[in-house]
Each structure stands twice: as C-alpha cells, then as structure tokens.
Amino acid sequence: MPSTDRIPALDRDGLAQRLATAKAAATAAGDALLAHYARRDRLVIDQKGVNDFVSQADREAEDIIAAILRPAFPQDGFLGEETGLSGPEAAAAVWCVDPLDGTTNFLKGAHNWCVSIGLWAGGAPVVGVIHDPVRGETFAAAAGLGATMNGTPISVTAIAALDQAAIGVGHNRRVDVDAFTLGLNRLLSRGAGFRQVGAGALMLAYVAAGRVDAYAEGHMLPWDAVAGLALIREAGGALTDYLAGGRSLTGGGPMIAGSPALVAEILAVMGETIPARLA
Structure with a gap:
C-alpha cells in the first residue's frame, strides 16, 4: 500500500477523518439524488457543451457535499465540477468533487451514475469515495488504509494479458x-x-x-x-x-x-x- 510518509500535510488520523467525512457527504448527496431520480422528468436541464448536461440535481448535490466538507476541513481547498475552485489559496489538500458523474445516464433513467469525492495532497490522490446510490455500493479508500466496497476489502485483478x-x-x-x-x-x-x-x-x-x-x-x-x-x-x-x-x-x-x-x-x-x- 502507498505510504503516507510522502504526504506531510496529512497524518493517518487526518486521512481517516477525511475518509469518514467524505463517505458521509457522498451518502447525503446520493440520497438527495435518488429523490430527484424518482422525479427526473421535472428537472430543469441546461446544456453546458456538446453532450454535456447539468441539472439542479447536480447543483444541489454539490451544495450538500460542500456544506459537509468545508466546515469540517476549512484548511482544504474545494474543486467542484459545478462551482470551480474555492478555499485557501495555498491549501495543501484539495477536494475534487463530481456530485453526479454520469448525468446523461441519470437523466435518461439508466442506472450507471455515481457521486465521486476525491482528495489530492502531496502530489497524489490520497482519499477516494465513489458512491453508487442505485445499487447501494460505496467504494472507499485512503492512503495506507486500504480500499473497500461497503466495508469489504477490494483489489484489482491479476490479469496480465x-x-x-x-x-x-x-x-x-x-x-x-x-x-x-x-x-x-x-x-x-x-x-x-x-x-x-x-x-x-x-x-x-x-x-x-x-x-x-x-x-x-x-x-x-x-x-x-x-x-x-x-x-x-x-x-x-x-x-x-x-x-x-x-x-x-x-x-x-x-x-x-x-x-x-x-x-x-x-x-x-x-x-x-x-x-x-x-x-
């Protein structure tokens, strides 16, 4: 597993706290998204670019995540897909948040969409939470703390060819x-x-x-x-x-x-x- 020695801004406890908070934020955003998903025909949708859409569901989910992460870790930066970069200019760690990855799937009623919350610090990705509200699956990891899906350890395959x-x-x-x-x-x-x-x-x-x-x-x-x-x-x-x-x-x-x-x-x-x- 990667060592936290190369991440001077965050110790093991700091990473564990951020992981737990990110999981809570992803779950809260996912619950709000599920409510919108059930009535997605009522959503106001804007087109940001070619085949690139955003709705009030995306914006609300990002607001929920920011409202949890920012006060918990005011020293961290926050980079959201919908709101851009904010927080301390010299932040040693930056949250990278997609409140709804797979917006087109979401709007069409296809089930492949998720909440993505990552933390970048010390030149590396150090915390990751990807929450799939439809399937009730939460993938979570922090540097040196392992990776899990709903609390069960996971690993990449050994396929070589x-x-x-x-x-x-x-x-x-x-x-x-x-x-x-x-x-x-x-x-x-x-x-x-x-x-x-x-x-x-x-x-x-x-x-x-x-x-x-x-x-x-x-x-x-x-x-x-x-x-x-x-x-x-x-x-x-x-x-x-x-x-x-x-x-x-x-x-x-x-x-x-x-x-x-x-x-x-x-x-x-x-x-x-x-x-x-x-x-």
Missing part, C-alpha cells in the same frame, strides 16, 4: 476523435475486450474492485479522476503519472490505471493516442 482483459476506455470532446479511435483500434486488435458504462468515475471504482481490469482515458478532469485513482492505488493497482510535466490539478490530464501487469502494456499499445507516462 490483453487478450484476457476487459478494458474500459473513456472519450470526451477534449480528445481528438481520430486519436481516440486509433488507440481503441490498436487495443481491440490485440484482443482486449471493451467496456464502457458512461461514467468514468464508476469505471475506476470497478477497476479497484476487480470488475474491470484497467481503464484508460486521453484526458480526465480531476473531479472524475482523483477518487478513483486513490481507490486503485490502495487496491494494489498501478497508475500513470496523472499530472506529468507540471500539469495543473484544475486542468486534469491523461491517465491509465489498473492491473499492474496491464498498465505499461496498454500505454505501449495505445502510444501517442494517450500522452501519458508511467508514475
């Missing part, structure tokens, strides 16, 4: 379509199976739990990535360097994460289509 692997591959409009299809073609040509549920954070949780062998995306924003990366690290997985080359946390970056035996191979096969490097 692409022709035995199920790989999640994400795409968004920040990534060139031709580059994405080229990378996916190379992966499938090597025999890999392809998985996608329409919620990147949930896919990362599935990697941590061994339901999918790895996940790759040409660019992932921190509110979708940080919680899942923390989960995968604590579940025994390997990651590429998410912010390699001095990328800013707010800007995000490319990532591949999963079974240690697969990450380097996926990176080699997909090549320049995912401009990542090993951590």
Whole structure:
C-alpha cells in the first residue's frame, strides 16, 4: 500500500477523518439524488457543451457535499465540477468533487451514475469515495488504509494479458476523435475486450474492485479522476503519472490505471493516442 510518509500535510488520523467525512457527504448527496431520480422528468436541464448536461440535481448535490466538507476541513481547498475552485489559496489538500458523474445516464433513467469525492495532497490522490446510490455500493479508500466496497476489502485483478482483459476506455470532446479511435483500434486488435458504462468515475471504482481490469482515458478532469485513482492505488493497482510535466490539478490530464501487469502494456499499445507516462 502507498505510504503516507510522502504526504506531510496529512497524518493517518487526518486521512481517516477525511475518509469518514467524505463517505458521509457522498451518502447525503446520493440520497438527495435518488429523490430527484424518482422525479427526473421535472428537472430543469441546461446544456453546458456538446453532450454535456447539468441539472439542479447536480447543483444541489454539490451544495450538500460542500456544506459537509468545508466546515469540517476549512484548511482544504474545494474543486467542484459545478462551482470551480474555492478555499485557501495555498491549501495543501484539495477536494475534487463530481456530485453526479454520469448525468446523461441519470437523466435518461439508466442506472450507471455515481457521486465521486476525491482528495489530492502531496502530489497524489490520497482519499477516494465513489458512491453508487442505485445499487447501494460505496467504494472507499485512503492512503495506507486500504480500499473497500461497503466495508469489504477490494483489489484489482491479476490479469496480465490483453487478450484476457476487459478494458474500459473513456472519450470526451477534449480528445481528438481520430486519436481516440486509433488507440481503441490498436487495443481491440490485440484482443482486449471493451467496456464502457458512461461514467468514468464508476469505471475506476470497478477497476479497484476487480470488475474491470484497467481503464484508460486521453484526458480526465480531476473531479472524475482523483477518487478513483486513490481507490486503485490502495487496491494494489498501478497508475500513470496523472499530472506529468507540471500539469495543473484544475486542468486534469491523461491517465491509465489498473492491473499492474496491464498498465505499461496498454500505454505501449495505445502510444501517442494517450500522452501519458508511467508514475
């Protein structure tokens, strides 16, 4: 498991407190989202971009999370998908929050959506909570404290060969379509199976739990990535360097994460289509 020695801002107790509070915040937001989900035909929906939507359910869920995390840890920053970056300018730790990952699924009545709360500190993802309200599943991890699903330890798979692997591959409009299809073609040509549920954070949780062998995306924003990366690290997985080359946390970056035996191979096969490097 990763050591907390490289995270001077947070000791083991600080991480444990943040993990417990993040789980409570994710559950509270999930309960509110379930209420909206039951009457989603009444929601007011705005379009932020191409195939990118937001509703009052997203905003309310983020407000609930912020109302729990900010007073509990006023020294931490807060980076929400809907509200942006706030908190102390020199914060040593930053919460990265997607109140509703998989909004399109949510609005269409498809069950693959979740709440994602991650904490970035000391140059690494150190706390991750991904809560699936529909299925009643909470994936949780903190550096040095292990990874669990509803309290039961989880781990990544030991699959080592692409022709035995199920790989999640994400795409968004920040990534060139031709580059994405080229990378996916190379992966499938090597025999890999392809998985996608329409919620990147949930896919990362599935990697941590061994339901999918790895996940790759040409660019992932921190509110979708940080919680899942923390989960995968604590579940025994390997990651590429998410912010390699001095990328800013707010800007995000490319990532591949999963079974240690697969990450380097996926990176080699997909090549320049995912401009990542090993951590």
